[in-house]
Amino acid sequence: MTACTAQLAQHFDLPPAYLAKQLARLVRAGVLSGTTGPRGGFRLGRPPAQITVLDVVEAIDGPGNPYQCREIRRQGRGALPPQECSERCALAVAMDAAHAAWQGSLRSVSVAELIESLPAEIPERNRRLLTLGAGSD
Structure with a gap:
């Protein structure tokens, strides 16, 4: 149809x-x-079994991670020296892990599964x- x-x-x-x-x-x-x-x-x-929810979301919103680290630890009166910021901050690492988990979850659900979950x-x-x-x- x-x-x-x-x-x-x-x-x-x-x-x-x-x-x-x-x-x-x-x-x-x-x-x-x-x-x-x-x-x-x-x-x-x-x-429908070959289309994931992630396919739909990324088609609409794009594939990028919506979290953008602003590196506030390098700003203002309390700014850390550059040598102390050679690794990504803990929040950015946690947000990357959350984004990867979210992508994995959406990748594991197909449109066919969504349709099957609806009342007939x-x-x-x-x-x-x-x-x-x-x-x-």
Whole structure:
């Protein structure tokens, strides 16, 4: 089943321009495939078992670690001398470990698993409502 940006925006009550930007990112990452034209729309770019939650998150937010160490230990009146800052600070090390654990957790869950965890009526309800929306445009 394919759904167009307008249908999806209306279905999820999102601004169409915002959703179009996110969908374009997902297409570039191969999570979705898109087709243009009157019968165009979006569908998964790979089988759901081959798409991880991390694939989706990184397609939207990028692959980088959101924590950026500011090296405040080198600033101000209490600044440490450079030779005492040759190793990364303890907070940066802890944040890197947390980010790696978060990535591992999201990498271990597929879109197929998310779908399987939903009550059976939810995917069918969404398909039905999106199909109805397609006919009403």
